[in-house]
Amino acid sequence: MSAEASPDPAPRGGAPFAAYRQPVRGEWLDYNGHLNDSSYAVVLSAAHELVLEHLGLSADYRESHQASMFTVETHLRYLAECSAGQTLTAATTLVDADHKRLRLHSELYADGVLAATGESLYVHVDTVAGHSAPLPEDRQARVAAMREAHADLPRPAHLGLGVGSRP
Amino acid sequence: MTEPTSSRITTPYEGRAAAWTGDAEIGAPLRLHRTTAPPEWMDYNDHMSESCYLLAFGDSADAFFRFLGIDEAYRAAGHSLYTTETHLHHRHEVSLGEPLEMTLQLLDHDRRRLHIFHEMRHGDTDLLLASAEQLLVHVDMGAGRSADLPDHLLARLDAIAAAHADLPEPDVVGRPMGIRRRHEQPEQRERRGQ
Numbered sequence: 001m002s003a004e005a006s007p008d009p010a011p012r013g014g015a016p017f018a019a020y021r022q023p024v025r026g027e028w029l030d031y032n033g034h035l036n037d038s039s040y041a042v043v044l045s046a047a048h049e050l051v052l053e054h055l056g057l058s059a060d061y062r063e064s065h066q067a068s069m070f071t072v073e074t075h076l077r078y079l080a081e082c083s084a085g086q087t088l089t090a091a092t093t094l095v096d097a098d099h100k101r102l103r104l105h106s107e108l109y110a111d112g113v114l115a116a117t118g119e120s121l122y123v124h125v126d127t128v129a130g131h132s133a134p135l136p137e138d139r140q141a142r143v144a145a146m147r148e149a150h151a152d153l154p155r156p157a158h159l160g161l162g163v164g165s166r167p
Numbered sequence: 168m169t170e171p172t173s174s175r176i177t178t179p180y181e182g183r184a185a186a187w188t189g190d191a192e193i194g195a196p197l198r199l200h201r202t203t204a205p206p207e208w209m210d211y212n213d214h215m216s217e218s219c220y221l222l223a224f225g226d227s228a229d230a231f232f233r234f235l236g237i238d239e240a241y242r243a244a245g246h247s248l249y250t251t252e253t254h255l256h257h258r259h260e261v262s263l264g265e266p267l268e269m270t271l272q273l274l275d276h277d278r279r280r281l282h283i284f285h286e287m288r289h290g291d292t293d294l295l296l297a298s299a300e301q302l303l304v305h306v307d308m309g310a311g312r313s314a315d316l317p318d319h320l321l322a323r324l325d326a327i328a329a330a331h332a333d334l335p336e337p338d339v340v341g342r343p344m345g346i347r348r349r350h351e352q353p354e355q356r357e358r359r360g361q
Contacts, residue, residue, distance in 0.1 A: 029175045032242075036176040037250050038221035045217050059211075071217050073344050075254040101346045121344050162341035163254045163300045164282060 014152050016091040016107075017054065020047035024086050024110070035082040035115075040108065041074060044118035047090035048104050052122075055102075055142045057135075067133065069102065069122040077117045077158065082110040093153050094146045099134045100124040102143065105159060117156065176222070178229040185238040187323055193330035196270040199230035201290065204265045215261035221253065224285045224299040227269035231283070235327075236320055245309050248281065252302040256339055259289075259296045266290025272334055273327045278315045279305045281324070284337055300340055 020043075028039035035043075052058045052069055062068045082088065089109045096103040101123050108116040126133040135143065157167030179202070200223075208219035228250075232238070237248060261267065268290045275282040281303040287296045307314035316324070 038225050041218035041221045077252050096346050160343040160345050162343045163252045
């Protein structure tokens with residue numbers, strides 16, 4: 001599977017969400033000129049933000065609904081180094097969801113080569129009340145539509161395995 | 168997304184030579200890094216950006232590497248520790264200027280791998296803010312593959328492991344991620360491919 005193969009971000013026809021495309025930035029590199037560990041989290045978070053935007057759950061939503069998606073957990077697997085001059089892309093699958101939680105898995109590519117995978121669990125939080133809350137009906141419908149579109153996408157063997165576990 | 172102000176990512180300990188003394192007390196857990204959440208880590212609503220938790224854990228890991236004996240000179244000689252996996256749990260938001268205290272526990276190691284666990288706690292209240300479980304591998308950078316740690320570093324790891332032997336294993340260690348549903352039968356989870 002290649003992120004290049006599906007430039008259209010619309011989650012139709014069973015393709016992963018692949019809108020993210022970003023050249024490696026100088027401020028993401030560390031002493032040896034490679035992408036710093038924490039910068040993979042920056043990239044994953046930015047790629048997932050585009051998915052949340054597509055679902056109507058990004059910045060505008062925070063403003064209009066006083067509610068927001070919070071990241072509860074993130075699990076990164078580092079597979080290859082990335083350096084300046086490379087372009088990063090992501091292929092994201094909505095793996096699971098319920099009325100207030102989303103679980104996204106992404107493959108991160110550097111110039112088309114798989115460089116990392118990242119999995120995140122999000123919970124919908126009412127920021128005024130300060131606790132988790134169900135998504136509004138219209139957002140639940142968007143989530144359901146993406147789940148349906150992603151239902152038949154292959155699930156990576158490492159999905160949901162703890163640190164150090166191998167498929 | 169936070170825009171770091173420096174031209175590249177640095178840690179507070181860069182350039183500081185490793186100094187294993189051999190007779191120093193080994194903290195259980197190790198407490199090698201504390202900091203104050205700086206303005207450049209804040210997002211639009213003045214909470215710490217998600218990825219900056221990992222930046223802070225990375226700084227604590229760098230302090231640990233130097234405590235162990237892995238510094239610029241060690242890396243220049245051709246070997247380093249690479250992170251292969253990181254599992255973060257975000258527990259509480261962090262606001263500008265809050266004191267952050269990091270701890271590090273050695274869970275397990277063999278000749279070329281380290282399994283470590285970090286906690287980030289509030290410096291005044293001790294509230295657990297976040298944790299990170301990491302797997303690291305010792306790498307021969309020239310050959311581009313994993314390699315055994317040298318005996319002197321293994322001996323230090325053994326000493327740290329002995330000091331940490333009685334620490335309880337944190338409940339999130341090894342735990343898989345997932346949306347857990349009440350009243351769910353194991354076969355239902357299986358059908359969802361979990």
